[in-house]
Each structure stands twice: as structure tokens, then as C-alpha cells.
Amino acid sequence: MFYLTEQFFSIQGEGKYAGVPSYFLRTGGCNLNCPGFGASYEVNGEVRYGCDTYFAVDSAYAKSWIKVDESKTLIDKLQNEFTHIGYKPHVVITGGEPLMYHSDKVFYAVIEWLVSEGIEVTFETNGTIEIDFEKYPAYSSCIFALSLKLANSGEPEEKRIIPQALRSIRDHAKESFLKFTIDAELVKTSAEDEIASIRQILPELPVYCMPVGESRNTIWKNDKAVFEFCMRHNFRYSDRLHIRVFDTTQGV
Ligand code: SF4
Numbered sequence: 411m412f413y414l415t416e417q418f419f420s421i422q423g424e425g426k427y428a429g430v431p432s433y434f435l436r437t438g439g440c441n442l443n444c445p446g447f448g449a450s451y452e453v454n455g456e457v458r459y460g461c462d463t464y465f466a467v468d469s470a471y472a473k474s475w476i477k478v479d480e481s482k483t484l485i486d487k488l489q490n491e492f493t494h495i496g497y498k499p500h501v502v503i504t505g506g507e508p509l510m511y512h513s514d515k516v517f518y519a520v521i522e523w524l525v526s527e528g529i530e531v532t533f534e535t536n537g538t539i540e541i542d543f544e545k546y547p548a549y550s551s552c553i554f555a556l557s558l559k560l561a562n563s564g565e566p567e568e569k570r571i572i573p574q575a576l577r578s579i580r581d582h583a584k585e586s587f588l589k590f591t592i593d594a595e596l597v598k599t600s601a602e603d604e605i606a607s608i609r610q611i612l613p614e615l616p617v618y619c620m621p622v623g624e625s626r627n628t629i630w631k632n633d634k635a636v637f638e639f640c641m642r643h644n645f646r647y648s649d650r651l652h653i654r655v656f657d658t659t660q661g662v
Pocket of ligand 1: 442462464467
């Protein structure tokens with residue numbers, strides 16, 4: 411059994427596959443919290459801080475999440491959706507942290523089906539969960555966008571950087587790349603050193619950097635600094651197209 415918070419057809423807005431029409435499955439729950447990302451929201455009068463997908467992370471929202479306790483129901487729905495779309499789009503499984511469910515029977519059956527249909531599957535993951543690729547071989551056919559968290563996430567390093575999980579994904583997955591969300595302040599302080607230290611674990615992977623910002627009103631505060639940072643270090647700049655186009659609207 412696993413939780414979905416939303417599913418929708420859109421265009422990938424970030425990372426290597428930005429611009430690719432993609433069907434999104436967003437799972438509920440995360441093993442991190444990332445209060446440093448500065449999105450604030452209110453639960454029962456209490457102000458909390460988290461990332462821009464706090465609605466898929468904080469269990470205070472769990473009542474609105476959809477419980478998936480049978481793979482066939484979701485697979486049937488996906489088949490209908492793809493018929494309606496007219497082709498089988500790239501499927502992006504995001505969160506929260508989708509790999510929290512990687513060994514769940516229902517979740518894995520959905521992944522096996524997607525892979526068996528020849529559908530390109532990308533996991534957007536914080537890279538902290540180690541996968542047993544021998545036991546769950548379908549993951550070897552997937553792409554992993556390793557969206558590692560830096561100090562600006564507000565999470566301690568030992569929680570957000572798990573070298574054995576990262577090496578295992580790099581060694582077994584069809585493709586993986588690094589994606590960092592950074593702000594102007596981090597560019598001035600520790601971004602260069604933090605990314606260099608992660609690249610000691612994964613020196614071969616391409617690096618994408620994108621600006622912190624959960625809305626049009628905030629993303630512009632960081633984009634220029636991140637853009638120039640990428641130029642200095644030969645990293646790839648990733649914008650966040652969905653925020654530019656749809657601002658804070660969810661499910662697009
Ligand atoms: S790891 Fe990702 S989804 Fe989880 S709290 Fe941090 S930014 Fe949000």
C-alpha cells in the first residue's frame with residue numbers, strides 16, 4: 411500500500427528532461443522535512459516551514475492523500491489516461507520521497523508494469539534510500555534524478571547524504587544525474603564546496619543546479635546567481651518551467 415497525493419499530465423519543468431511531456435505520480439510522505447527551503451504554511455493555527463511540496467510531505471495533509479492498495483486499479487487508470495493522451499508519455503514519480511515505497515508490493519507492481527510497457531520512468535528522489543536492485547530489478551530500467559539536499563535544506567548532512575545509497579543507484583540504474591536546488595546566499599557561501607564534496611562520491615554524474623523558489627515572486631531572487639554559478643563551474647542550469655508558467659498552482 412502506498413499514498414498518492416496527485417497524478418496529472420504536464421511537462422517536466424526541471425532537470426535533464428525539462429520540456430518533455432510527462433505523466434506525474436506524486437507520492438505522499440518523505441523521510442526528510444527540509445525546513446530551510448522556507449515555504450511556510452499553517453496547520454491548525456501553527457505556522458510550519460518546509461519545502462514547496464509540503465502538502466505531499468507533512469502528514470497533516472494525509473487525509474487528502476489517496477491510498478493505493480491495489481496495483482490493478484492504478485494501472486487501469488494509467489491505461490485510460492494514456493489512451494486519452496494518445497501515447498505513452500514519460501512517467502515521473504516524485505514526492506515527497508517516492509523511494510520510501512520502493513519495496514512495497516503494490517508500488518513495485520506498478521513500476522514493473524510501466525517498465526514492461528516500455529515506458530520511460532524517472533524517479534525524482536532525495537537519494538537517501540538504498541534500493542536492493544537484485545531483489546527489485548525493474549528499478550535498473552529507470553532514470554534517477556538525484557535531487558540531493560544541501561545545507562540550505564536545514565537538514566543535517568548525515569541525514570541527507572547517504573553515500574552507499576547514491577553509489578548503488580549510480581551503479582545499477584539505467585541513468586542518473588545530480589540536481590541541486592540552491593539560492594543566492596548559498597552561491598556566495600558553501601554551494602561550491604558542498605557540491606564538490608558530493609562529486610567525490612559521484613564524480614561522473616552530470617550536475618544540474620536550479621534556483622530555490624516556490625513561486626514566481628520568489629524564484630527571481632535566486633535565478634541570476636544560480637545561472638552565473640553554473641557558468642563558472644561548468645554545471646547545467648535548470649530552470650523551473652512549471653513555476654514560471656503556472657506559479658504556485660498544484661497539479662500542473
Ligand atoms: S526531500 Fe524533497 S520532498 Fe522531502 S522535504 Fe526535502 S525537498 Fe521536500
